[in-house]
Amino acid sequence: MRGGGFILAAAALLALSACEIKDTSGGSSGEPSAGAAGPPPMPQPVTLADRPEAEAGERLYVEHCIMCHGDVGMGTGLLARRLQVPLLEARGDLTADYVIQAARMGIGNMPQIPRGEVSDEELEQIADYLAAGPHPAGQMPAAAPAEGEAQ
Numbered sequence: 001m002r003g004g005g006f007i008l009a010a011a012a013l014l015a016l017s018a019c020e021i022k023d024t025s026g027g028s029s030g031e032p033s034a035g036a037a038g039p040p041p042m043p044q045p046v047t048l049a050d051r052p053e054a055e056a057g058e059r060l061y062v063e064h065c066i067m068c069h070g071d072v073g074m075g076t077g078l079l080a081r082r083l084q085v086p087l088l089e090a091r092g093d094l095t096a097d098y099v100i101q102a103a104r105m106g107i108g109n110m111p112q113i114p115r116g117e118v119s120d121e122e123l124e125q126i127a128d129y130l131a132a133g134p135h136p137a138g139q140m141p142a143a144a145p146a147e148g149e150a151q
Contacts, residue, residue: 051137061126064117089133090134
């Protein structure tokens, strides 16, 4: 049984040595080097407070749709894989009927939007708003310069 204990101890030592964190910055503090940039900050969501002049269709779009179809939403990211203009507000080729059908039936990865969540009247207002596009509010924001870069 002594041999089994030696093998177990060797395996544990090997496992612990694999977990060692290497400091490649030349320092030994364990802190990231000054030149290492972390991930960018989380984007702020678009809310009605950002668009105080929004009218009915735009207000409903911001309330119900922009979380996925805004500039950082998953719907925009998926549409960007196959469309030149992925932001729905920036498109000029949407018809109200298409928007209603896509919302009620679902399309691609977009789920169906039930009447209990968005009424027919509300969806019609959203569809009319998108069909009247492109809208200036739908333009992608310019990338902010990184900290320390000239503007």
